[in-house]
Amino acid sequence: MRRLATLLRKDLRIELRNREGLTLILGHALLLSLIASFAVGSAFLNPLSTSRVFPGLVWMIFLFAATLCIGRSYDHELVSSAMDGIRLCGVPAELIYLSKVLGNFCLIFFSHVITLIVLGVLLNVPVGMGFLQLLLVSVPVIFAYAALATLLAAVAATSRLKGMLLPLILLPLVFPILISGIELFQGILESGALPLDAVWIPLLLVADVVYFVAGINLFPILLKD
């Protein structure tokens, strides 16, 4: 736990010093929210239809902004091989992966909360009482995304295509969790409560476990090759 805290503290210190990740993800999320609100506004949708397109827009914005941000999550480690320095301290690769997943999760979740609020206001969607439930559903979606994207970003970072490769290998694999997120958001906005009997919740939990277990087992192999 002490080593995990040290790794997280280092990432936080670097982020607070240059604010690259936060600027990138929040900048994209807010700009995309603005564009989405113009697009929806120009279609003159009624409030009910706007509420129905809201979940899809939120998760599309999440996908674009988070993928751009996560693509550079190894930049600081690889530019001068600092990751090798960490490995030479005897830190298990699994712990490095866990620290990256948690760091990425926090950054993406923060940006997602801001997007929910801003897009809700811009589209005049009455999120109101359902806001906490939307956040609750977002946790497993974003965790599954972070677990998968952190692993694939490591693959992309060492390829010749760098960040360009990440969306190509990531997007097909995140469809199930994004569809779950959209469907659960629809359910919450329509009924005002979390649809506990929906098939999407167990699907999300399975995705969380599968992606995280795959990541923690494959990351050490990637690191050594």
Next chain:
Amino acid sequence: MPDGKVALHFEEIAKAFSRQKVLNGVNLSLQGGEIVLLLGANGSGKSTLLRIAADLLRPDSGRRKVLLGERNATAQEVGYLGHNSMLYADLSVYENLAFFSQLSGGLAEALIDAWALQDIRNSLARDLSKGQLARLSLARAFLPAPSIVFLDEPTSALDERGVQILLREIGKVRELGGLVLIATHDIARLAAYAQRVLVLQQGKMACEEALGLGGSSAKALPFYHSINR
């Protein structure tokens, strides 16, 4: 101090990148208490051999053993300096050393004193000169107190004071029974302090010799000069 005899063994180590064979069946056996120079022309496989020795790269075939007595050495007992600094550009000199110290169990303050980094302790790594960065990278490589040290061209950016500190620190490792393996072209400055020389040629160990007093060599250094002309 190592809690047993330090030894490095390579058996038929081979490594290729794409279709290019870099190491082609390297056999090597070294014992503690020595500073060993690894020589070879550019592209002969020195850096790859050191990365495999430090367990940062997996060989395609062959066996690598880094032993402390009967057991395998842990990562904290191995020091390594590569071509890259292995530091964070956005952290200061102290923050970098403190970070790696917290992970490995060393003392950042002691390293700052040992490597004469007091004047730049609050400077960001990105703002350091090449020589200052080299000294900081070496300080990190000696965390926490390794018994086996692999250094890849450690003197290439160092000033005379930096070289003196390096010689003092590798001397300490050797005196305590540790092993120091240095890939270098800087024979003039290092040969007098080394006990053994290895010469790599086209991915194979071409020559090995124990050096005489003051770094005198009858076989290995003349051979290296002949292939590097």
